Amino acid sequence: MEKNWHIFSDFDGTIAMNDVGAQLFINYGDQEKCRTAVDDWMVGSISSCEMYRRECATAAVTTEQLIELAHQQKIDPYFLEFYQLCSRKKYDTTILSDGFEIYIHYILEKYNISNLEVRANDIRFLNGTQITPVFPYNEHSCGRCANCKGYHIRQFRKKHPQTQVILIGDGFSDRCGAEEADIVFAKDDLLQYCQNQNLTYTSFENFADVIESCKKLRILD
């Protein structure tokens, strides 16, 4: 019987070429305080919730500026082809992001991608230029992530025990997902993490590599 697959992909630095969440705070936050918050998160002394709370507290940005930032972004040139090949095989794709849904939404809209499920944190605008993070999935967090990808994959498996799971990612926020997936495509910090933890992974630079590997594995044709 043909295997059924579900794709869980990270967004920032994976589908989007940039880490848009990081760029948001580079453009509109206090550089030094945000750098310290990210460093504290990287070494594991704070969760991503705390990192985002601290970063958002330093930021001054309007909705229009955030939309403008989103519209400047580019996605991986081979992502759409990958997504279409998966759709043809009836494999669903879910974006799992420890970033924010608002810019993901505007970037997908720019590329006319409308039917992708997104599970992410979000941003609420307070008054004018003040923002605060919103964490819809934090109650299920492992303590390191605000939106733990491991949780979403475990939930998925309960409902779809016959379906194999692919995780594609580039960062520390993909760690918990990588530990749960059947196949991991990794680059940058996630690749480093997989090496350190002895997790099996396939390295990739862009979605052309993911397509090629999936064809070799007969997941795609």
Ligand SMILES: [Mg+2]
């Ligand atoms: Mg990422």
Ligand SMILES: [Zn+2]
């Ligand atoms: Zn986690």
